[in-house]
Amino acid sequence: MKSIFYIFLLMPILLWSQTNFEKAEKLFEDGKYESAKPYFENYLKENPNHTETIEYLGDIWGQSKSWDNAIFYYKKLKKLKPSEANYHYKYGGALGMKAKDSNRFIALGMIGEVRTSFEKAIILNPKHIEARWALIEMYIHLPTIVGGSETKATNYANELAKLSPVDGFLSKGHIAEHFKRFSEAEKNYKKAVEIGHSKKSYQKLANLYKNKMNMPEKAKSVLEDFAKQKG
Template sequence: MALFCYLFFIVISGPENDFQKAENYFKAEKYELAKTIFESIVKENPKNLKAIEYLGDIAGHYQNWDDALFFYEKLKKANPNEADYFYKYGGALGMKAKDSNKFVALGMIGAIRTSFEKAIILNPKHLEARWALIELYLQLPGIVGGSEKKANEYAAQLAKLSPVDGLLATGHIDEYFNRFQSAEKNYLKAHEIGNSKTTFQKLYNLYLNKLKDKAKATKLKEKFNK
């Protein structure tokens, strides 16, 4: 009986241990080691969506956008109600478009936008998808759908979900259009509320790289480090 229990424990714990090992490799940025184990897990269990997602993330890390899209497409089909799958698919497609020639990229815009919008429909509180749409509307030329107005609409949505994200997004839009004084005000408000590494970095970079105010940058850094 004891032997049976021992063998049973090995059977049920083996795959979980492999997954944990691969996940630990991934977190330690040892992507090749993680990839080998995740591939083995998916080979034995093609329905292990988390392992498939990791494979997509690893492909994205290496900028293998076609591979990333292959895995994220699988995830979308397996679970069409998971917002993150559409968000990641849209992100990988956006990066592929960025690396493609302009004519090919133009043909991808609709699918990119639809993917992010779908993520928000599935999860109305999805912050990252809104950030992605803000960036999309800023980067696109007006003739193919770029719109500061639309970017501001998503920034306003972010503000309702997360005041800090809303302020950072509005500041980012101001910075994109070289309204640096306005960007500073929004970043300052965000930093006062959040006081995080992210809010510090946005304000610090603005002082250092855009306003060219080294004194303000240094003072901010000293205060934050305390």
């Protein structure tokens, strides 16, 4: 009888916690991140190791570009589940964004941890596409003197091609565009459109024509082709 009594006693607390999480999740899904935050925070007080809640809070702080707060939650996730690739990826992403917003000397001290976080994500999940994209971005934007390398970026693009041909062509096009080899970028984006027909592929090709190659009519034609495909 005592055990039944305690279950009934705890029931309102359990229901209150569950309601907090469900409310928060619904608000998050609706894009109401700031409204969702206090509900997640209250739920976390009752369930301090609930990884979903911690991840949501990291994502919310990331949305508002509060990188230190996002890092705090993602770092907690890494400690709770060190074998989860995506937690290392998100931690590296938040750290990288903080580095981007910091002065040059602080940023230089963070590059190593950013890189190893993305590499760890790939080790834990060899099919992790986003971590490879992140490393490509890092290597093409870093100056050579502090580790920037088109060769390393291309190596990750080649790995992407094996996992996802569309991502392979898009990443190779992205690298070529960054280094102002626009004809090479165009060929890769066209291949991505041809095999993937994704919105991103069409947009990348249209943006290249409009913003880099001064071909607004071609850009318009690409977007019209995409609209026809969807129609």
